[in-house]
Amino acid sequence: MKTAEVMADLKKRFPNEPEYHQAVEEVLTSIEEVYNRNPQYEEYNLIERLCIPDRIFAFRVSWLDDHGKVRNNMGYRIQHNNAIGPYKGGIRFHSSVNLSILKFLAFEQTFKNSLTTLAMGGAKGGSDFQPRGKSDKEIMRFCQAFISELWRQIGPDTDVPAGDIGVGAREVGYMFGYYKKMAQEFTGTFTGKGMTFGGSLMRPEATGYGNCYFLECMLKTRGEKIEGKKVAISGAGNVALYTAQKIMALGGKVVSLSDSGGTVIAPEGFSQEQFDYIFELKSYGGRMYEVPEQFPELKYYPGERPWKLVKCDIAMPSATQNELDGSDAEALLAGGCFAVSEGANMPSTPEAVKKFIDAKILYAPGKAANAGGVATSGLEMAQNSQKLSWTAEEVDNKLRGIMENIHAKCVEYGRVSPDFVNYVKGANIAGFMKVANAMMAQGVL
Numbered sequence: 001m002k003t004a005e006v007m008a009d010l011k012k013r014f015p016n017e018p019e020y021h022q023a024v025e026e027v028l029t030s031i032e033e034v035y036n037r038n039p040q041y042e043e044y045n046l047i048e049r050l051c052i053p054d055r056i057f058a059f060r061v062s063w064l065d066d067h068g069k070v071r072n073n074m075g076y077r078i079q080h081n082n083a084i085g086p087y088k089g090g091i092r093f094h095s096s097v098n099l100s101i102l103k104f105l106a107f108e109q110t111f112k113n114s115l116t117t118l119a120m121g122g123a124k125g126g127s128d129f130q131p132r133g134k135s136d137k138e139i140m141r142f143c144q145a146f147i148s149e150l151w152r153q154i155g156p157d158t159d160v161p162a163g164d165i166g167v168g169a170r171e172v173g174y175m176f177g178y179y180k181k182m183a184q185e186f187t188g189t190f191t192g193k194g195m196t197f198g199g200s201l202m203r204p205e206a207t208g209y210g211n212c213y214f215l216e217c218m219l220k221t222r223g224e225k226i227e228g229k230k231v232a233i234s235g236a237g238n239v240a241l242y243t244a245q246k247i248m249a250l251g252g253k254v255v256s257l258s259d260s261g262g263t264v265i266a267p268e269g270f271s272q273e274q275f276d277y278i279f280e281l282k283s284y285g286g287r288m289y290e291v292p293e294q295f296p297e298l299k300y301y302p303g304e305r306p307w308k309l310v311k312c313d314i315a316m317p318s319a320t321q322n323e324l325d326g327s328d329a330e331a332l333l334a335g336g337c338f339a340v341s342e343g344a345n346m347p348s349t350p351e352a353v354k355k356f357i358d359a360k361i362l363y364a365p366g367k368a369a370n371a372g373g374v375a376t377s378g379l380e381m382a383q384n385s386q387k388l389s390w391t392a393e394e395v396d397n398k399l400r401g402i403m404e405n406i407h408a409k410c411v412e413y414g415r416v417s418p419d420f421v422n423y424v425k426g427a428n429i430a431g432f433m434k435v436a437n438a439m440m441a442q443g444v445l
Protein backbone atom coordinates (compact mmCIF):
# COMPACT_ATOMS: atom_id res chain seq x y z
CA MET A 1 0.00 0.00 0.00
CA LYS A 2 1.27 3.43 -0.90
CA THR A 3 -0.54 6.32 0.79
CA ALA A 4 -0.16 8.59 -2.24
CA GLU A 5 -1.74 6.01 -4.57
CA VAL A 6 -4.67 5.24 -2.27
CA MET A 7 -5.27 8.96 -1.77
CA ALA A 8 -5.18 9.69 -5.51
CA ASP A 9 -7.78 6.97 -6.06
CA LEU A 10 -10.06 8.15 -3.22
CA LYS A 11 -9.86 11.77 -4.42
CA LYS A 12 -10.85 10.68 -7.93
CA ARG A 13 -13.75 8.55 -6.75
CA PHE A 14 -14.96 10.92 -4.05
CA PRO A 15 -14.10 14.45 -5.18
CA ASN A 16 -15.03 17.58 -3.20
CA GLU A 17 -14.64 15.85 0.18
CA PRO A 18 -11.58 17.66 1.63
CA GLU A 19 -12.16 16.84 5.30
CA TYR A 20 -12.60 13.14 4.50
CA HIS A 21 -9.39 13.15 2.42
CA GLN A 22 -7.54 14.98 5.23
CA ALA A 23 -8.56 12.46 7.92
CA VAL A 24 -7.79 9.41 5.75
CA GLU A 25 -4.40 10.72 4.66
CA GLU A 26 -3.30 11.29 8.26
CA VAL A 27 -4.18 7.73 9.26
CA LEU A 28 -2.69 6.09 6.16
CA THR A 29 0.59 7.96 6.58
CA SER A 30 0.84 6.65 10.15
CA ILE A 31 -0.04 3.03 9.41
CA GLU A 32 1.66 2.52 6.02
CA GLU A 33 4.72 0.79 7.45
CA VAL A 34 2.78 -1.54 9.78
CA TYR A 35 0.28 -2.34 7.03
CA ASN A 36 3.00 -3.27 4.54
CA ARG A 37 4.62 -5.60 7.07
CA ASN A 38 1.54 -7.82 6.75
CA PRO A 39 1.08 -8.85 3.07
CA GLN A 40 -2.26 -10.52 3.91
CA TYR A 41 -3.83 -7.09 4.42
CA GLU A 42 -2.99 -6.11 0.87
CA GLU A 43 -4.08 -9.50 -0.52
CA TYR A 44 -7.55 -8.85 0.92
CA ASN A 45 -7.53 -5.14 -0.05
CA LEU A 46 -8.14 -4.25 3.57
CA ILE A 47 -7.24 -0.61 3.11
CA GLU A 48 -10.03 0.20 0.67
CA ARG A 49 -12.57 -1.67 2.77
CA LEU A 50 -11.40 0.29 5.79
CA CYS A 51 -11.47 3.72 4.12
CA ILE A 52 -14.84 3.45 2.34
CA PRO A 53 -17.86 3.40 4.69
CA ASP A 54 -19.93 0.21 4.90
CA ARG A 55 -23.01 2.24 3.95
CA ILE A 56 -24.38 5.78 3.82
CA PHE A 57 -27.97 6.89 4.33
CA ALA A 58 -28.97 10.29 2.96
CA PHE A 59 -32.51 11.64 3.24
CA ARG A 60 -34.65 14.78 3.15
CA VAL A 61 -36.04 15.98 6.48
CA SER A 62 -39.21 18.07 6.10
CA TRP A 63 -40.61 19.84 9.14
CA LEU A 64 -42.95 22.69 10.04
CA ASP A 65 -41.58 25.87 11.65
CA ASP A 66 -43.53 27.94 14.18
CA HIS A 67 -45.11 30.03 11.41
CA GLY A 68 -46.51 26.95 9.66
CA LYS A 69 -43.89 27.14 6.91
CA VAL A 70 -42.50 23.87 5.55
CA ARG A 71 -38.70 23.66 5.89
CA ASN A 72 -36.39 21.09 4.33
CA ASN A 73 -32.98 19.93 5.49
CA MET A 74 -30.70 17.05 4.56
CA GLY A 75 -30.16 14.18 7.00
CA TYR A 76 -27.35 11.59 6.93
CA ARG A 77 -26.05 8.56 8.76
CA ILE A 78 -22.66 7.09 7.85
CA GLN A 79 -22.23 3.52 9.11
CA HIS A 80 -18.50 3.28 8.64
CA ASN A 81 -17.32 -0.01 10.15
CA ASN A 82 -18.77 -2.59 12.56
CA ALA A 83 -15.93 -5.11 12.73
CA ILE A 84 -15.53 -4.81 16.50
CA GLY A 85 -19.05 -3.87 17.65
CA PRO A 86 -22.31 -2.13 16.70
CA TYR A 87 -21.96 1.15 14.80
CA LYS A 88 -21.55 3.97 17.31
CA GLY A 89 -21.08 7.72 16.89
CA GLY A 90 -22.74 11.06 17.43
CA ILE A 91 -25.25 13.15 15.51
CA ARG A 92 -24.27 16.72 14.55
CA PHE A 93 -26.76 19.51 13.79
CA HIS A 94 -24.98 22.51 12.26
CA SER A 95 -25.39 24.54 9.09
CA SER A 96 -21.91 23.44 7.94
CA VAL A 97 -22.75 19.70 7.95
CA ASN A 98 -22.14 17.89 4.67
CA LEU A 99 -21.13 14.41 3.53
CA SER A 100 -17.39 15.14 3.64
CA ILE A 101 -17.49 16.26 7.27
CA LEU A 102 -19.60 13.31 8.38
CA LYS A 103 -17.43 10.82 6.45
CA PHE A 104 -14.30 12.19 8.15
CA LEU A 105 -15.98 11.99 11.55
CA ALA A 106 -17.23 8.42 11.00
CA PHE A 107 -13.78 7.32 9.79
CA GLU A 108 -12.08 8.87 12.85
CA GLN A 109 -14.72 7.40 15.14
CA THR A 110 -13.85 3.87 14.02
CA PHE A 111 -10.26 4.17 15.30
CA LYS A 112 -11.24 6.14 18.38
CA ASN A 113 -13.79 3.54 19.42
CA SER A 114 -11.24 0.81 18.87
CA LEU A 115 -8.81 2.63 21.18
CA THR A 116 -11.32 2.65 24.06
CA THR A 117 -11.06 -1.20 24.23
CA LEU A 118 -14.90 -1.34 24.27
CA ALA A 119 -16.93 -3.20 21.63
CA MET A 120 -18.03 -0.34 19.40
CA GLY A 121 -17.79 0.16 15.64
CA GLY A 122 -17.67 3.60 14.03
CA ALA A 123 -20.47 5.82 12.68
CA LYS A 124 -21.57 9.44 12.50
CA GLY A 125 -24.67 11.28 11.39
CA GLY A 126 -26.30 14.65 11.29
CA SER A 127 -28.02 17.38 9.40
CA ASP A 128 -27.41 20.88 8.04
CA PHE A 129 -30.21 22.00 10.38
CA GLN A 130 -28.99 24.89 12.58
CA PRO A 131 -30.57 24.68 16.06
CA ARG A 132 -29.42 28.17 17.12
CA GLY A 133 -32.36 30.58 17.02
CA LYS A 134 -34.97 27.81 16.77
CA SER A 135 -37.71 27.44 19.37
CA ASP A 136 -37.93 24.38 21.59
CA LYS A 137 -40.97 23.13 19.65
CA GLU A 138 -39.20 23.58 16.30
CA ILE A 139 -36.26 21.55 17.62
CA MET A 140 -38.68 18.83 18.75
CA ARG A 141 -40.46 18.69 15.38
CA PHE A 142 -37.15 18.58 13.55
CA CYS A 143 -35.79 15.76 15.74
CA GLN A 144 -38.98 13.76 15.19
CA ALA A 145 -38.87 14.26 11.42
CA PHE A 146 -35.18 13.25 11.39
CA ILE A 147 -35.85 10.04 13.32
CA SER A 148 -38.96 9.18 11.28
CA GLU A 149 -36.48 8.53 8.43
CA LEU A 150 -33.61 7.03 10.42
CA TRP A 151 -35.30 4.78 12.99
CA ARG A 152 -35.25 1.64 10.84
CA GLN A 153 -31.45 1.81 10.49
CA ILE A 154 -30.56 2.05 14.21
CA GLY A 155 -31.00 -0.17 17.27
CA PRO A 156 -29.21 -1.26 20.44
CA ASP A 157 -27.15 -3.93 18.65
CA THR A 158 -27.13 -2.26 15.22
CA ASP A 159 -26.22 1.39 15.49
CA VAL A 160 -26.29 3.56 18.61
CA PRO A 161 -26.24 7.35 17.97
CA ALA A 162 -25.33 10.04 20.54
CA GLY A 163 -24.82 13.83 20.68
CA ASP A 164 -22.22 16.08 19.02
CA ILE A 165 -22.18 19.75 17.98
CA GLY A 166 -25.72 21.12 18.29
CA VAL A 167 -27.04 17.91 19.81
CA GLY A 168 -27.18 17.72 23.60
CA ALA A 169 -29.45 16.06 26.16
CA ARG A 170 -32.57 17.87 24.88
CA GLU A 171 -32.13 16.74 21.27
CA VAL A 172 -31.14 13.19 22.29
CA GLY A 173 -34.30 13.09 24.46
CA TYR A 174 -36.55 14.05 21.53
CA MET A 175 -34.85 11.63 19.14
CA PHE A 176 -34.88 8.78 21.65
CA GLY A 177 -38.58 9.44 22.40
CA TYR A 178 -39.56 9.24 18.75
CA TYR A 179 -37.39 6.17 18.16
CA LYS A 180 -39.07 4.45 21.12
CA LYS A 181 -42.51 5.23 19.69
CA MET A 182 -41.67 3.95 16.19
CA ALA A 183 -39.78 0.83 17.30
CA GLN A 184 -42.29 0.13 20.11
CA GLU A 185 -39.53 -0.88 22.47
CA PHE A 186 -37.47 0.73 25.22
CA THR A 187 -33.81 -0.04 24.58
CA GLY A 188 -30.47 1.71 24.94
CA THR A 189 -30.51 2.84 21.32
CA PHE A 190 -29.18 6.33 22.08
CA THR A 191 -26.51 7.39 24.55
CA GLY A 192 -26.35 10.76 26.27
CA LYS A 193 -29.94 10.17 27.43
CA GLY A 194 -31.49 11.95 30.43
CA MET A 195 -30.81 10.48 33.86
CA THR A 196 -34.43 9.41 34.37
CA PHE A 197 -34.54 7.23 31.23
CA GLY A 198 -31.31 5.30 31.01
CA GLY A 199 -28.62 7.99 30.85
CA SER A 200 -25.30 7.49 32.59
CA LEU A 201 -24.01 9.74 35.33
CA MET A 202 -20.85 11.56 34.14
CA ARG A 203 -21.70 11.29 30.42
CA PRO A 204 -22.08 15.10 30.04
CA GLU A 205 -18.70 15.64 31.74
CA ALA A 206 -16.92 12.68 30.15
CA THR A 207 -15.30 14.15 27.02
CA GLY A 208 -13.87 17.19 28.81
CA TYR A 209 -12.85 15.33 31.96
CA GLY A 210 -11.40 12.49 29.90
CA ASN A 211 -9.27 14.97 27.93
CA CYS A 212 -7.90 16.35 31.23
CA TYR A 213 -7.07 12.80 32.43
CA PHE A 214 -5.25 12.15 29.16
CA LEU A 215 -3.39 15.44 29.51
CA GLU A 216 -2.35 14.50 33.05
CA CYS A 217 -0.84 11.25 31.71
CA MET A 218 1.09 13.15 29.03
CA LEU A 219 2.36 15.77 31.48
CA LYS A 220 3.49 13.03 33.87
CA THR A 221 5.92 11.73 31.22
CA ARG A 222 7.74 15.07 31.57
CA GLY A 223 7.36 15.39 35.34
CA GLU A 224 4.74 18.15 34.95
CA LYS A 225 1.25 18.79 36.39
CA ILE A 226 -1.84 20.80 35.42
CA GLU A 227 -1.63 22.80 38.66
CA GLY A 228 -0.50 26.39 38.01
CA LYS A 229 -0.49 26.03 34.20
CA LYS A 230 -2.22 28.49 31.88
CA VAL A 231 -4.61 26.65 29.58
CA ALA A 232 -6.18 28.17 26.44
CA ILE A 233 -9.48 26.51 25.50
CA SER A 234 -11.63 27.20 22.43
CA GLY A 235 -15.37 26.64 22.30
CA ALA A 236 -17.94 27.11 25.03
CA GLY A 237 -20.05 24.02 24.46
CA ASN A 238 -20.23 20.66 26.17
CA VAL A 239 -16.60 19.68 25.66
CA ALA A 240 -15.02 23.09 26.30
CA LEU A 241 -16.95 23.88 29.47
CA TYR A 242 -16.37 20.56 31.21
CA THR A 243 -12.71 20.69 30.19
CA ALA A 244 -12.46 24.14 31.78
CA GLN A 245 -14.29 22.96 34.89
CA LYS A 246 -11.85 20.09 35.43
CA ILE A 247 -8.76 22.18 34.61
CA MET A 248 -9.81 24.69 37.27
CA ALA A 249 -10.56 21.91 39.78
CA LEU A 250 -7.02 20.60 39.22
CA GLY A 251 -5.48 24.02 39.90
CA GLY A 252 -4.96 25.14 36.28
CA LYS A 253 -5.84 28.62 34.96
CA VAL A 254 -8.26 28.79 32.04
CA VAL A 255 -7.23 31.83 29.98
CA SER A 256 -9.76 31.67 27.11
CA LEU A 257 -13.17 30.43 26.01
CA SER A 258 -14.89 31.17 22.69
CA ASP A 259 -17.88 30.57 20.45
CA SER A 260 -18.36 31.02 16.73
CA GLY A 261 -18.80 34.78 17.32
CA GLY A 262 -15.49 35.42 19.10
CA THR A 263 -13.23 34.85 22.09
CA VAL A 264 -13.11 36.07 25.69
CA ILE A 265 -9.66 36.28 27.24
CA ALA A 266 -8.68 36.19 30.93
CA PRO A 267 -4.85 36.50 30.90
CA GLU A 268 -4.52 35.31 34.52
CA GLY A 269 -7.37 32.79 34.36
CA PHE A 270 -11.14 33.06 34.85
CA SER A 271 -12.28 33.33 38.47
CA GLN A 272 -14.78 30.76 39.70
CA GLU A 273 -17.49 33.44 39.64
CA GLN A 274 -16.71 34.37 36.02
CA PHE A 275 -16.65 30.74 34.93
CA ASP A 276 -19.94 29.94 36.70
CA TYR A 277 -21.54 32.90 34.92
CA ILE A 278 -20.32 31.69 31.49
CA PHE A 279 -21.50 28.14 32.24
CA GLU A 280 -24.97 29.46 33.12
CA LEU A 281 -25.03 31.87 30.15
CA LYS A 282 -24.25 29.04 27.73
CA SER A 283 -26.87 26.73 29.26
CA TYR A 284 -29.62 29.01 27.93
CA GLY A 285 -28.02 29.83 24.57
CA GLY A 286 -26.20 33.07 25.53
CA ARG A 287 -23.26 34.37 23.49
CA MET A 288 -19.69 35.11 24.51
CA TYR A 289 -20.05 38.80 23.56
CA GLU A 290 -22.38 39.16 26.54
CA VAL A 291 -19.64 38.24 29.05
CA PRO A 292 -17.98 41.71 29.34
CA GLU A 293 -21.41 43.25 30.04
CA GLN A 294 -21.29 41.35 33.35
CA PHE A 295 -17.48 41.44 33.85
CA PRO A 296 -16.01 44.59 32.18
CA GLU A 297 -12.48 43.47 33.14
CA LEU A 298 -12.75 40.61 30.59
CA LYS A 299 -12.06 41.49 26.96
CA TYR A 300 -14.06 40.09 24.04
CA TYR A 301 -12.44 39.74 20.60
CA PRO A 302 -15.12 39.43 17.89
CA GLY A 303 -14.35 37.00 15.07
CA GLU A 304 -11.07 35.86 16.68
CA ARG A 305 -9.84 32.47 17.85
CA PRO A 306 -7.85 32.25 21.11
CA TRP A 307 -4.48 31.04 19.83
CA LYS A 308 -2.82 34.38 18.95
CA LEU A 309 -4.52 36.41 21.68
CA VAL A 310 -2.97 35.03 24.86
CA LYS A 311 0.11 33.19 26.10
CA CYS A 312 -0.48 29.71 27.47
CA ASP A 313 1.40 26.59 28.56
CA ILE A 314 -1.27 24.24 27.23
CA ALA A 315 -3.86 24.50 24.42
CA MET A 316 -7.07 22.44 24.32
CA PRO A 317 -8.99 23.19 21.09
CA SER A 318 -12.57 22.09 21.80
CA ALA A 319 -14.84 23.74 19.20
CA THR A 320 -14.65 22.26 15.70
CA GLN A 321 -12.46 20.87 12.87
CA ASN A 322 -9.59 22.91 11.38
CA GLU A 323 -9.90 25.71 13.94
CA LEU A 324 -6.14 25.89 14.61
CA ASP A 325 -3.89 26.44 11.58
CA GLY A 326 -0.15 26.62 10.91
CA SER A 327 0.18 30.26 11.92
CA ASP A 328 -1.79 29.63 15.14
CA ALA A 329 0.57 26.74 15.91
CA GLU A 330 3.57 29.03 15.37
CA ALA A 331 2.10 31.63 17.73
CA LEU A 332 1.42 28.99 20.39
CA LEU A 333 4.94 27.57 20.16
CA ALA A 334 6.49 31.07 20.25
CA GLY A 335 4.48 31.81 23.39
CA GLY A 336 5.90 28.76 25.18
CA CYS A 337 3.02 26.31 24.73
CA PHE A 338 4.41 22.82 25.34
CA ALA A 339 1.25 20.64 25.27
CA VAL A 340 -1.81 20.45 23.00
CA SER A 341 -4.61 18.04 23.84
CA GLU A 342 -7.54 18.06 21.41
CA GLY A 343 -11.12 18.04 22.69
CA ALA A 344 -12.61 18.60 19.25
CA ASN A 345 -12.26 16.21 16.31
CA MET A 346 -9.40 17.19 13.96
CA PRO A 347 -9.21 20.82 15.21
CA SER A 348 -5.60 21.25 14.04
CA THR A 349 -4.84 21.49 10.33
CA PRO A 350 -2.12 19.17 8.93
CA GLU A 351 0.33 22.15 8.90
CA ALA A 352 -0.33 22.80 12.59
CA VAL A 353 0.08 19.11 13.47
CA LYS A 354 3.41 19.00 11.64
CA LYS A 355 4.69 22.03 13.55
CA PHE A 356 3.72 20.48 16.90
CA ILE A 357 5.39 17.17 16.06
CA ASP A 358 8.52 18.83 14.64
CA ALA A 359 8.78 20.90 17.83
CA LYS A 360 8.46 17.63 19.83
CA ILE A 361 5.87 19.06 22.18
CA LEU A 362 3.24 16.85 23.83
CA TYR A 363 0.56 16.69 21.15
CA ALA A 364 -2.52 14.45 21.53
CA PRO A 365 -4.89 14.06 18.57
CA GLY A 366 -8.63 14.14 19.25
CA LYS A 367 -9.14 10.48 18.51
CA ALA A 368 -7.11 9.66 21.64
CA ALA A 369 -7.67 12.69 23.88
CA ASN A 370 -11.44 13.07 23.41
CA ALA A 371 -12.26 9.34 23.43
CA GLY A 372 -13.61 9.62 26.99
CA GLY A 373 -16.98 10.75 25.63
CA VAL A 374 -17.65 7.72 23.51
CA ALA A 375 -16.05 5.46 26.13
CA THR A 376 -18.62 6.66 28.65
CA SER A 377 -21.31 6.14 26.03
CA GLY A 378 -20.03 2.55 25.91
CA LEU A 379 -20.44 2.42 29.69
CA GLU A 380 -24.00 3.77 29.28
CA MET A 381 -24.72 0.93 26.82
CA ALA A 382 -23.35 -1.59 29.34
CA GLN A 383 -25.56 -0.18 32.13
CA ASN A 384 -28.62 -0.22 29.83
CA SER A 385 -27.99 -3.88 28.92
CA GLN A 386 -27.76 -4.80 32.60
CA LYS A 387 -30.67 -2.48 33.48
CA LEU A 388 -28.48 -1.01 36.22
CA SER A 389 -27.07 2.45 36.99
CA TRP A 390 -23.58 2.92 38.31
CA THR A 391 -22.59 5.74 40.66
CA ALA A 392 -20.79 8.83 39.38
CA GLU A 393 -17.67 7.69 41.19
CA GLU A 394 -17.76 4.26 39.54
CA VAL A 395 -18.16 5.78 36.07
CA ASP A 396 -15.46 8.42 36.70
CA ASN A 397 -13.01 5.75 37.90
CA LYS A 398 -13.67 3.63 34.83
CA LEU A 399 -13.27 6.71 32.59
CA ARG A 400 -9.93 7.54 34.19
CA GLY A 401 -8.77 3.93 33.76
CA ILE A 402 -9.78 3.94 30.07
CA MET A 403 -7.92 7.22 29.41
CA GLU A 404 -4.79 5.86 31.13
CA ASN A 405 -5.07 2.75 29.01
CA ILE A 406 -5.40 4.74 25.79
CA HIS A 407 -2.37 6.80 26.80
CA ALA A 408 -0.36 3.64 27.46
CA LYS A 409 -1.30 2.27 24.01
CA CYS A 410 -0.26 5.52 22.31
CA VAL A 411 3.10 5.33 24.08
CA GLU A 412 3.53 1.65 23.15
CA TYR A 413 2.95 2.24 19.42
CA GLY A 414 4.12 5.84 19.17
CA ARG A 415 7.46 6.03 20.95
CA VAL A 416 9.98 7.16 18.37
CA SER A 417 12.89 7.96 20.69
CA PRO A 418 13.59 7.74 24.43
CA ASP A 419 12.38 11.31 24.91
CA PHE A 420 9.58 11.62 22.33
CA VAL A 421 6.22 9.94 21.76
CA ASN A 422 4.40 10.62 18.49
CA TYR A 423 0.82 10.30 19.81
CA VAL A 424 -0.66 10.62 16.30
CA LYS A 425 1.25 7.58 15.12
CA GLY A 426 0.57 5.70 18.36
CA ALA A 427 -3.19 6.34 18.31
CA ASN A 428 -3.56 5.52 14.62
CA ILE A 429 -1.59 2.27 14.75
CA ALA A 430 -3.19 1.04 17.99
CA GLY A 431 -6.69 1.87 16.70
CA PHE A 432 -6.00 0.30 13.32
CA MET A 433 -4.52 -3.01 14.52
CA LYS A 434 -7.63 -4.13 16.40
CA VAL A 435 -10.07 -3.23 13.60
CA ALA A 436 -7.80 -4.72 10.90
CA ASN A 437 -7.38 -8.03 12.69
CA ALA A 438 -11.14 -8.31 13.32
CA MET A 439 -11.83 -7.59 9.63
CA MET A 440 -9.32 -10.22 8.52
CA ALA A 441 -10.91 -12.82 10.80
CA GLN A 442 -14.39 -12.10 9.43
CA GLY A 443 -13.60 -12.49 5.71
CA VAL A 444 -14.35 -10.18 2.80
CA LEU A 445 -17.67 -8.48 3.56
Ligand code: NDP
Nearest residue numbers: 164165166207235236237238239259260319320344345373
Ligand atom coordinates in the same frame (compact mmCIF):
# COMPACT_ATOMS: atom_id res chain seq x y z
P1 NDP B 1 -21.36 21.96 21.29
O1 NDP B 1 -22.39 22.20 20.24
O2 NDP B 1 -21.80 21.72 22.69
O3 NDP B 1 -20.32 23.18 21.32
C1 NDP B 1 -19.59 23.53 20.20
C2 NDP B 1 -18.82 24.81 20.50
O4 NDP B 1 -17.94 25.08 19.42
C3 NDP B 1 -19.73 26.01 20.65
O5 NDP B 1 -19.14 26.95 21.51
C4 NDP B 1 -19.77 26.56 19.20
O6 NDP B 1 -20.06 27.93 19.12
C5 NDP B 1 -18.35 26.31 18.76
N1 NDP B 1 -18.32 26.09 17.31
C6 NDP B 1 -19.03 25.21 16.58
N2 NDP B 1 -18.75 25.32 15.27
C7 NDP B 1 -17.86 26.33 15.18
C8 NDP B 1 -17.20 26.92 14.10
N3 NDP B 1 -17.41 26.51 12.83
N4 NDP B 1 -16.32 27.93 14.38
C9 NDP B 1 -16.11 28.35 15.64
N5 NDP B 1 -16.72 27.82 16.72
C10 NDP B 1 -17.58 26.83 16.48
O7 NDP B 1 -20.47 20.74 20.75
P2 NDP B 1 -19.49 19.79 21.58
O8 NDP B 1 -18.85 20.55 22.67
O9 NDP B 1 -20.23 18.55 21.88
O10 NDP B 1 -18.42 19.41 20.45
C11 NDP B 1 -17.22 20.18 20.24
C12 NDP B 1 -16.21 19.33 19.49
O11 NDP B 1 -15.90 18.17 20.27
C13 NDP B 1 -16.66 18.80 18.12
O12 NDP B 1 -15.53 18.72 17.28
C14 NDP B 1 -17.15 17.41 18.45
O13 NDP B 1 -17.11 16.55 17.33
C15 NDP B 1 -16.11 16.99 19.49
N6 NDP B 1 -16.49 15.89 20.36
C16 NDP B 1 -17.62 15.96 21.12
C17 NDP B 1 -17.93 14.92 21.98
C18 NDP B 1 -19.08 14.99 22.92
O14 NDP B 1 -19.17 14.11 23.78
N7 NDP B 1 -19.95 16.00 22.85
C19 NDP B 1 -17.11 13.70 22.01
C20 NDP B 1 -15.89 13.77 21.23
C21 NDP B 1 -15.64 14.82 20.42
P3 NDP B 1 -21.56 28.42 18.68
O15 NDP B 1 -22.41 28.12 19.87
O16 NDP B 1 -21.39 29.86 18.41
O17 NDP B 1 -21.92 27.61 17.47
